[in-house]
Each structure stands twice: as C-alpha cells, then as structure tokens.
Amino acid sequence: MLRCSTGSRALNELLLGGIETQAVTEFYGEFGSGKSQICHTLCAIATQPVEAGGLDGGVIYIDTEGTFRPERLNQIARARALEPSHVLKNVAICKIYNSSHLELIVKDIGKYINDFKAKLVIIDSIISLHRAEFPGRGTLADRQQRLNSILHKLIRLSEIFNIAIVITNQVQSSPDTFFGDPTKAAGGNVLGHASTYRIYLKKSGENRVARIIDSPYHPYSDARFTLNEKGADDLEDETASTKKKSANTKKITEKDVEE
Ligand SMILES: Nc1ncnc2c1ncn2[C@@H]1O[C@H](COP(=O)(O)OP(=O)(O)OP(=O)(O)O)[C@@H](O)[C@H]1O
Numbered sequence: 001m002l003r004c005s006t007g008s009r010a011l012n013e014l015l016l017g018g019i020e021t022q023a024v025t026e027f028y029g030e031f032g033s034g035k036s037q038i039c040h041t042l043c044a045i046a047t048q049p050v051e052a053g054g055l056d057g058g059v060i061y062i063d064t065e066g067t068f069r070p071e072r073l074n075q076i077a078r079a080r081a082l083e084p085s086h087v088l089k090n091v092a093i094c095k096i097y098n099s100s101h102l103e104l105i106v107k108d109i110g111k112y113i114n115d116f117k118a119k120l121v122i123i124d125s126i127i128s129l130h131r132a133e134f135p136g137r138g139t140l141a142d143r144q145q146r147l148n149s150i151l152h153k154l155i156r157l158s159e160i161f162n163i164a165i166v167i168t169n170q171v172q173s174s175p176d177t178f179f180g181d182p183t184k185a186a187g188g189n190v191l192g193h194a195s196t197y198r199i200y201l202k203k204s205g206e207n208r209v210a211r212i213i214d215s216p217y218h219p220y221s222d223a224r225f226t227l228n229e230k231g232a233d234d235l236e237d238e239t240a241s242t243k244k245k246s247a248n249t250k251k252i253t254e255k256d257v258e259e
C-alpha cells in the first residue's frame with residue numbers, strides 16, 4: 001500500500017500520511033471549499049517519486065464539471081519546484097459529457113490504467129451529472145443504483161491495480177437538522193457506504209478546515225489548511241511558528257555549547 005501526499009502537512013497528518021492506494025477517498029464540501037484544488041495538487045504530487053511523497057505513476061483525471069485547468073496544474077508544479085512538463089505529461093484528462101458517458105468510461109478504465117501506468121484516478125465530481133439528469137423522487141432509485149454500480153467498480157479497480165481513487169462529492173442541505181451544520185454529503189447512503197474515507201471540507205474565512213467523517217481507523221479530528229499558488233498548502237503562521245520554535249531550540253543548543 002502506498003500513500004500520496006496532499007500537499008499540506010496538516011492534511012497529511014489528518015489522513016495519517018496521505019491518501020491511500022486500494023481505497024476510495026471522498027472529499028465533499030460546498031462550492032469553493034477546495035475539492036478541485038486538492039485534486040489538482042494531488043495530480044502534481046502523484047507523478048513524483050515515492051520518496052517525494054508521490055506514487056511514481058500517471059494520473060487519470062475524469063472531469064465531469066469542466067473545471068480542470070492545465071494552467072493551474074502548471075502553476076502548482078512551478079510553485080512546488082516540480083518539473084511542469086513531467087507533471088503535465090503524466091496527467092491524462094477525460095472530459096465527461098453525461099452520466100452514461102461516465103458509466104462507460106468507468107467500465108473501460110482498467111485498460112487505460114494499464115496503458116498509462118496510472119497510480120491515481122480522480123473523479124471530479126462523481127455526482128454532478130447524475131444529480132442533474134435524474135431529478136425528483138421518481139428517478140431516485142434508478143440514479144442510486146447507477147451510482148452504486150460505478151462505485152463498486154471503482155472499489156474493485158483500486159484493489160486490483162493497487163491505485164488510489166479520489167472522488168469529489170457535493171453537498172445537500174438537510175433542513176431537519178436543529179443543531180450544528182445543516183449541510184451533508186449528497187448521494188445518500190450509497191455514496192456513504194462506498195467510500196473508504198470521507199473528508200468534509202469547510203470554508204473558514206480565507207482558510208479551509210478538513211474533517212474526517214467516516215474512516216475504518218482514523219481518529220475523528222480536524223485539520224486546517226489553505227489554498228494558494230501551491231494548491232493545498234499549510235497555513236503560513238503555523239509553518240512560521242514551527243520554524244521559530246526550531247530556530248529557538250537551535251539558539252539554546254548553541255548557547256549551551258558556548259557555555
Ligand atoms: N491560484 C489560486 N491561488 C489561490 N487560491 C486559489 C487559486 N485558485 C483557486 N483558489 C481558491 O480555490 C477556490 C476554489 O476552489 P475549488 O475550485 O477547489 O472549489 P470546489 O470545492 O471544487 O467547488 P465546486 O463545488 O464549485 O467545484 C477559490 O474560491 C479560491 O479561493
């Protein structure tokens with residue numbers, strides 16, 4: 001099993017090292033919460049060698065919302081001092097136009113994973129097309145069944161090929177909540193049971209908060225991170241304070257030596 005860094009140390013710690021192969025990791029949150037940004041950052045890092053926190057392989061990015069931007073990937077690679085041409089060469093984009101197209105691509109993706117030596121498959125987002133094409137209660141059962149079959153294929157793929165699968169999901173509001181956050185993940189129980197790890201992303205001013213919602217072994221906790229030219233990144237003041245701390249300890253040891 002391999003782990004791929006998310007780009008933010010706090011987020012990696014939350015995930016006990018990063019996103020895992022042989023698992024489906026789901027990020028959900030409202031618009032602008034950073035789901036696509038995390039996906040872009042993962043694209044850049046996954047192409048790097050394992051020692052650098054990557055998966056040393058290609059990435060297949062299945063884009064259902066039309067939000068993938070090669071320019072952004074280029075910017076993230078540059079800001080992280082990675083070779084942009086290497087990163088861009090190793091990311092394959094697949095634009096999806098409707099829900100049947102998505103089902104077809106997922107069915108045949110094994111071939112592409114082999115050809116492309118992919119180690120990471122991203123679906124951004126898993127639900128938007130199904131949500132748009134199956135409105136109302138009448139079509140709900142059909143929609144959930146279709147989603148279910150996609151998700152089960154994904155779980156099997158992750159195990160067979162030893163790859164990491166990242167999906168993003170939208171939120172829906174649940175008006176029956178009296179206390180706390182009324183937003184919950186869309187897709188109901190089908191999605192909830194299928195993903196191995198669920199991470200909820202929330203805006204908090206300029207920063208973002210990630211929270212593990214469902215996991216077979218992660219403790220329930222929060223991590224704060226930010227979005228900048230490096231993609232998902234650690235908060236500046238936290239890295240600065242840890243640097244200060246290490247600088248202080250250095251001073252003390254130097255003094256001690258002098259004494
Ligand atoms: N180059 C950049 N530098 C800093 N922050 C950026 C940059 N590009 C995007 N962002 C931040 O990322 C946010 C958008 O995040 P993202 O596209 O990941 O949202 P999302 O969760 O995918 O939303 P949606 O549900 O609409 O797809 C913007 O609001 C902005 O704050």
Ligand SMILES: [Mg+2]
Pocket residue numbers: 035036037065067124
């Ligand atoms: Mg998005």
